[in-house]
Amino acid sequence: MKTYNTDVTIIGGGAAGLAAAIEVNKGGKEVLILERGIELGGILMQCIHNGFGIKEFNKELTGPEYAQKFINEVNQLNIPYKLDTIVIEITLDKKIYAVNKIEGLIEINSKTIILAMGCRERTRGAINVPGFRPAGIFTAGQAQRFVNIEGYLPGKNIVILGSGDIGMIMARRLTWEGCNVKAVVEIQPYVSGLLRNEIQCLEDYGIPLITNYSLTKIHGKNRVKGVTISKVDRNFDRIIGSDQFIECDTLLLSVGLIPENELTRIAGAEISSMGGPIVDNNLETTLEGVFACGNVLQVHDLVDLVTAESKRAGRNAIEYINKRYKKKLKGIEKIHLSAGHNINYVKPDNICLGEILGEIIINFRVKNPDRRIQINIKDETNKTLYKKKKSYVIPSEMIELKINLNNMELNPKCNGLIVEVIPQLEPLIE
Amino acid sequence: MSSSEIYDIIIIGGGVIGCSIARALCKYELKICLLEKEADIAMGTTKANSGVVHAGYAAERKFTKRNLCIRGNKLYSEAVKELNFPFKRMGSFVVAFKVEEIKLLEEIRKRGIEDGILDLELILEKQRIKRMEPNISDDIIGVLHAPSAGIVSPYEMTFALAQNAAMNSVKFFRSQEVIKIDHSDYIFTITTQRNEFKSLNVINCAGLYSAKISKMLGLDYFDITPRKGEYVLFDRNTIQLNKILFPTPTKISKGILVCPTFHGNAFAGPNAQNITDIEDTSTTTAGLKEVLEGAKKIVPNLPLRASIRNFAGLRAVPSTYDFIIDNTDIYGFINVAGILSPGLTSSYAIAEKVIDFLELLGVELKVKEDYNPYRPKPERFTDFSKKELDKKIKEDSSWGRIICRCETISEKEILNAIQGPIGATTIDGVKFRCRAGMGRCQSGFCRPRVMEILSREMKLPYQAITKKGDDTNILIAKTKDLLLKEIIKKEIQK
Numbered sequence: 001m002k003t004y005n006t007d008v009t010i011i012g013g014g015a016a017g018l019a020a021a022i023e024v025n026k027g028g029k030e031v032l033i034l035e036r037g038i039e040l041g042g043i044l045m046q047c048i049h050n051g052f053g054i055k056e057f058n059k060e061l062t063g064p065e066y067a068q069k070f071i072n073e074v075n076q077l078n079i080p081y082k083l084d085t086i087v088i089e090i091t092l093d094k095k096i097y098a099v100n101k102i103e104g105l106i107e108i109n110s111k112t113i114i115l116a117m118g119c120r121e122r123t124r125g126a127i128n129v130p131g132f133r134p135a136g137i138f139t140a141g142q143a144q145r146f147v148n149i150e151g152y153l154p155g156k157n158i159v160i161l162g163s164g165d166i167g168m169i170m171a172r173r174l175t176w177e178g179c180n181v182k183a184v185v186e187i188q189p190y191v192s193g194l195l196r197n198e199i200q201c202l203e204d205y206g207i208p209l210i211t212n213y214s215l216t217k218i219h220g221k222n223r224v225k226g227v228t229i230s231k232v233d234r235n236f237d238r239i240i241g242s243d244q245f246i247e248c249d250t251l252l253l254s255v256g257l258i259p260e261n262e263l264t265r266i267a268g269a270e271i272s273s274m275g276g277p278i279v280d281n282n283l284e285t286t287l288e289g290v291f292a293c294g295n296v297l298q299v300h301d302l303v304d305l306v307t308a309e310s311k312r313a314g315r316n317a318i319e320y321i322n323k324r325y326k327k328k329l330k331g332i333e334k335i336h337l338s339a340g341h342n343i344n345y346v347k348p349d350n351i352c353l354g355e356i357l358g359e360i361i362i363n364f365r366v367k368n369p370d371r372r373i374q375i376n377i378k379d380e381t382n383k384t385l386y387k388k389k390k391s392y393v394i395p396s397e398m399i400e401l402k403i404n405l406n407n408m409e410l411n412p413k414c415n416g417l418i419v420e421v422i423p424q425l426e427p428l429i430e
Numbered sequence: 431m432s433s434s435e436i437y438d439i440i441i442i443g444g445g446v447i448g449c450s451i452a453r454a455l456c457k458y459e460l461k462i463c464l465l466e467k468e469a470d471i472a473m474g475t476t477k478a479n480s481g482v483v484h485a486g487y488a489a490e491r492k493f494t495k496r497n498l499c500i501r502g503n504k505l506y507s508e509a510v511k512e513l514n515f516p517f518k519r520m521g522s523f524v525v526a527f528k529v530e531e532i533k534l535l536e537e538i539r540k541r542g543i544e545d546g547i548l549d550l551e552l553i554l555e556k557q558r559i560k561r562m563e564p565n566i567s568d569d570i571i572g573v574l575h576a577p578s579a580g581i582v583s584p585y586e587m588t589f590a591l592a593q594n595a596a597m598n599s600v601k602f603f604r605s606q607e608v609i610k611i612d613h614s615d616y617i618f619t620i621t622t623q624r625n626e627f628k629s630l631n632v633i634n635c636a637g638l639y640s641a642k643i644s645k646m647l648g649l650d651y652f653d654i655t656p657r658k659g660e661y662v663l664f665d666r667n668t669i670q671l672n673k674i675l676f677p678t679p680t681k682i683s684k685g686i687l688v689c690p691t692f693h694g695n696a697f698a699g700p701n702a703q704n705i706t707d708i709e710d711t712s713t714t715t716a717g718l719k720e721v722l723e724g725a726k727k728i729v730p731n732l733p734l735r736a737s738i739r740n741f742a743g744l745r746a747v748p749s750t751y752d753f754i755i756d757n758t759d760i761y762g763f764i765n766v767a768g769i770l771s772p773g774l775t776s777s778y779a780i781a782e783k784v785i786d787f788l789e790l791l792g793v794e795l796k797v798k799e800d801y802n803p804y805r806p807k808p809e810r811f812t813d814f815s816k817k818e819l820d821k822k823i824k825e826d827s828s829w830g831r832i833i834c835r836c837e838t839i840s841e842k843e844i845l846n847a848i849q850g851p852i853g854a855t856t857i858d859g860v861k862f863r864c865r866a867g868m869g870r871c872q873s874g875f876c877r878p879r880v881m882e883i884l885s886r887e888m889k890l891p892y893q894a895i896t897k898k899g900d901d902t903n904i905l906i907a908k909t910k911d912l913l914l915k916e917i918i919k920k921e922i923q924k
Contacts, residue, residue, distance in 0.1 A: 001820050036835065086832040097816060101830040104823035105816055123872040125739035128662065130713040133741060135897040135904055139874045150878055152893060152905040156912065178912035216715055222901040238715065249906070262836070 003107045006032045008317050009096055011087055011263060012116035014042020015303050016294020016310040018070035020114045023314025025077045029321060032108065033074070033081035034098055040074065040081060041067030042118055043141070044303065046148045049169055051196070055304035066303060082106075090267035094289060111325050112289040112317045115264055115277070116310065119295035121166075122256040129161070129253075131218030131227075140166040140254040144173070153177055155250025159227050160184045161215050165193035165301070165396075167254020172201035181207050182246055185229050187214045187236060190369055192256070193396055194301060215251075216243065224251050257299045264292065274298075274345040280334065281348045281360045282316040283309070289325065291317050298347050298363060301398050312361070340378070340420030342366050344395065351405070351417070362401040364419055366393045372424045377403065379414045393421055437461045438793065440620060440629035442608055442643055444471030446584060446777050447769050448635035449591040453513075454781035456598035457801040460793070463629075464592075464600060465622060467607040467639070469899025470859045471852065472588035474637050476774075477862060478661070478711065478743025480689060480700065481584045482674055484772040485522065485576035487542035487550060488684060493752040498776035498783070500546055503578055505778035513594055514807035515587040516692035522579035522674035523563060525728055526572045531678040535574040542576075551575045563673045565688075565729045579674055583692045584774055585862045589852070594805040596851040598798065603627075604855075605899060608636075611646040616762060631762040631793060633784060638708050638746045640754075640767035649758050654768060656708050656744040659700025660717040662725075665870045666694040668736035675728045684771065686724030688732065693837075693865065698725030698732065700743065713740045738870050745770040755780060757787045764788075808850075808864070811840040833883070834876040836869020844880060848887045855888065857881065858898040877904070 008024045010017045013035030024031040039045065044052070047063030054060060057069070074081065085100040096108040121139040136155055138146070143154045144166060156179050160167045163186040171181045184202060189211050191198045202209050210229065216238055217228040231242035259276040269285040269292075270278045276297040277285040284291050293313035294306045334350040346364040362377075370393050377386040385408040386401075393399065439455060441448045444466030452464050468474065486500035510517045526532045535552055542550045553559055554572040562575075596602055603625070610621040611632070620627045636643045641654040670690075677685035683702040690696050699721045718740055726732055748754050748768020753776070756765045764787050766780060773780075789795060811829065814822060823830035828841040847854045847863035854860045857867070860880050867873030867880065881895045881904065888895075896902040 001816070036832070084831060086835070086838075088838065099819065099823060099830045099832070101823065101827040104830060105820035120871045121874050123738065123870075123874060125663070125737055125872055126735075128718055128737055128740050130715050130718055130740065132712045135902040142874050142877060145878055146905060147909055150892070151909050153907045153909055153912065154904070155906055177909055178916055217712065219712075221709055221711070222898075223903075 001105050001107055002103050003109065004032060006030045006108065006110045007321055008032070008112050008114060008314075009034065009108050009110040010114045010116055011096070012042065012118055012294070012296070013037070013040040013081055013083075014116065014118050014294070015044055015067065015070070015306045016118065016296070017042070017114070017116035018067070018074060019307040019310035020116060020293055020314040020317070021079050022070065022073050022077065023311045024317055025079050027315065027318040029318050031079055032110070033079065034085050034087055034096070034108075035081060035083050036086045038084050040071045040083070046141075046145050047169075048148050049173070052303050055302070056307050087263055090263060092268055092287075111321050112291065113267075114313050114317055115285070115290065115292040115296050116294050117260045117263060117296045119257040119299050120260045121253070122258055124253055127255055129215050129218060132221050134218070134220045134222050134224050136220070136224035136250045137218065138250070138252050140164065140170045140252045143170055143252050147173060147177065153179065154252070155224075155248075156180060157182060157248045158250045158252060159246050159248040160252045160254060161227075162186060162253055162255035163191040163193055163198070163209065164254035164256060165197050167252060168193050168197040168201040170252055170254070171207050172205055175205050175207065181205075182248055183208045183210050185213050185215060186211045187232060188212075190394065191396070193254075213244075214238065218251060224249055227251060257295065259296050259299065261296060264296070272345070272349055276347070278349040279347065280350040280352050282319075282352065283313045283348070284316065284320070289320055298345070298398070301396065305398065305400070335414060336416045337362070338416060338418050339364070340376075340418040342368055342370065342421040343419055346419045358406065359402050359404050362403060362419065363398055365398055366395055366421050369394045370421065370423065373421050374424045375399070375401065376420050376422065378418045378420065379411060380416050380418075381411070385410065385417070389424060435628065436617065437463050437627065437629040439631045439633060439788075440465060440618065440627055441633045441635055442620070443635035443637055443640070444468075444592065444602065444604070445474050445476040445635065445637050446472065446588045446591070446774055447637070447766055447780060448633075449588045449595065450777040450781045451633055451635060451766065451784050452595040452600045453591040454778075454785060455788075456595040456600045457797055457803070459796045459798050462595075462600045463627065464595075464602050465606040465608060465620065465627065466602070466604045467636075469605050469856050469896070470854065470862075471592050471602065471604065472585040472862065473858070473898065475743050475746060476588050477585045478741055479584055479659070479771070479774060480687065480697075481582050481691060481774070482522070482687070482689060483517070483519075483580040483582050484775045485542070485547050485550065485579045486545070486772070486775070487538050487547055487576065488679060489772065491541070491545075494755070495753045495772060495776060496545070498753065498779040499772040501782075502772070502776035502779035506580065506582070509778055512803045513587070513590040513805045515590040516583040517580055517587070518692055519578060519580035520673060520690070521575060521577040522676060523559075523566070523573040523575055524676045524678055525566065525570045526574075526678055527569055528571070532572045534678060535572065539574055547576065547578065549577045551577075563671070563675065565669060565671060565731060566675065567728055567730050570728075581674065581690060581692050582774070589863055590805050593851045594803065597805065598801055602852050608643060608646070611643070613647065613760060613763075618762065631764070631788065631791060633764045633766060635766045637769070638744055640746065640765065644758075644765055644767065647758075647760050647763060649760065649763070649765070652754055652767065653749040654746045655749075656705050656710070657747045657770070658703045658705050658710065658717070658742050658744055660713045660721050660742045661697050661699030661740060662718060662721055662737050663739045663741070664696045664698075664733050665736040665738050668733040669696050669729070669731070671696055671729075677724070677728060686721055688725045688729045696733075698722060702745075704747070705744075708744070711742045711744060713742045717742070738872060753780070755783050755787075757790060762791060808846060809843070811843060812838050833879050834866035834869065834873075836871050837865045839864055839866040839876075841883065844883050845887065848884065855884075856896050856898050856902075857884070857904070860884065
């Protein structure tokens, strides 16, 4: 068995892993990327539409173009990577075991690990759609792979369940291929992906968007023959008599993404209820020296945000090696950050006191859309330490706050902060 | 095959019953073949049931299925040693919430012990129950513990049976739906949509279709109606169940159970709904709700958010309510029909009974000299130690390429599934043999790669790969095909 030693091992060679690897290399540390696919770039390689890189490169790139910029840099910097390599175990002392066809089993000893495994799609089973189980049911991302990488069409007459970004992008992509996208069906009263995709992928092509409807039956024993959709009430219960049959041969599902944390679990890091690992403001998981970034931590709307977050993880990994590696750690005092009113989740989960260099980045998503709102950060005594007004919030937008705890009047005994989104208080008129 | 070839025995139906009979008969010097309507064996009721090997206390004494179940349970110990399929005796609990239910359980226990299920025990100490199964509801006041009950992977067992039968020269023909049976001069001629087969004896194990097959020979003394059971399956390692958990039974059903699978998943189900359409394996909103609500009564902390699939299976309910295992009025034609629960448990005992009938029919049962009762255990990536793994990959590099991430299934295991005896020819065939695509992403990642391997191995175009046989192709055209064809069509019209 071959053994490797390195400063940082990065698991995953997609957008997050590549950005983190480059950052680590530039900081003068050794890094090794492990990628399970047969090429670097991850899911970006099948996202051949444009719209990537507006923040990072100030121009619109396609997914493969965006990835290639990073792949080129990885190659220029001679950063080592292994393809078609799957990690099977991470031990508590940060030993990684992986396999590939060429080397067999390999062991990697590293001072730190960055988890960058990305996310996967929610399936039909996860939302328990009833009906038959015929051929012709795809997750939107799988259909995207079949079309853009393999070069095949999943069907001709298509219904898309869920209005996630990949679903809307595939609605347009398949329309371009001469398919008939009959409808995008969304259970919520609003689109769950980005507004720009709703306009550019659905409205521009006259693809009907049916909101407040859920899928109540898949028809066809061998191949999909159609779907029954039903209007739902506020509790998402089916309204009797509202059933509608749509004939189709293919159903795509775009019903959400889940951070892929099987390895994180194997490693022994704690996972938050929303799926990603619990991290502090350094993006360090509950395992010392193990960091997480990109969609494995939280599902991002834009790859530029993944890149920025992953660079931070890379820098923090260097910081860890320089300062804390192999030092006896004293228990670091942490403040827990929790989700308050109308907040779906908030990252990081904890803020380390005593290590705060200044600015802290907080990300969150709201549960429900709202207008004229105020974002508050409060301590346990209900004292507001930070507030910001915003004209609207929607669940599809990941909101980023940059706060500086040094500027806040933080009670030294405080051990918890709450982030909330509440309606703006109307000024009192006397 | 030549049309002059006459088999000693033709088995119709490649479910667990047909395959266990094929396997029981393969040790004799007989020419046997099995015909299956679907593209693969084990794809009917066999693949969509609870996989519980019952202790045998449940059926009423007047039914033959009671004794067959009790005997069948015992036969599993020997079978698993020879066939190496996933099976574990973990024990079951029938739970009671009310005093009347305890009384009923005590009655069941007494009768069970009288009939030879000696280890049945009524447990009333709540602490002990909780210790044995911590997930059980606090409202439970007692359980009937049956240590001999177990879980089996029903389709993997059926593949094992069929593979062993094939090793001992039983022939398997798939995608052969029987459309006509004639008999004259004590020879049966079976016509399928593709071929014609001749045999001296026929064993009808066609499950839901067994009444239809029987009627082809004018034997219409029973009917089969489908009774649907819906299930919800949960991801591996989201709940650790130690016991199979049944509610106290009613007259028509053992009720909705909460049960672990051999591979570490858990499931809830089945409900029981009599339907008319023999093909209707669809799940329903109401049914899934009923299943989850029923299951939550027994296990309140069911990991609802970790559901990965729902499915339904159909029980073949006979008009007689008991198993129909008969030598019929047509000499040489045996019906093995209406095998609903506990059919899976009884399968080995049913096969024994069929052998008895064949003896009555004067079929000569001479044991082959080269009979090999052993089917080796399929090798699994996840069963290897690190050292073994390294060695395996160096011997054959396809062990080092993981295709299914969720279940950690290597390319080699998929190749074995395709190349082995009665190999997989479809995506579902691969999935049920080696679990590729059975995990939490439900083949989201691995399907294109499984298709690639199937296409390569079967020398078929990528587009010809199907989910489960005819009319279940995954893909319909290459990109640009639809557009270009449209343009050509317009050109022609001009």
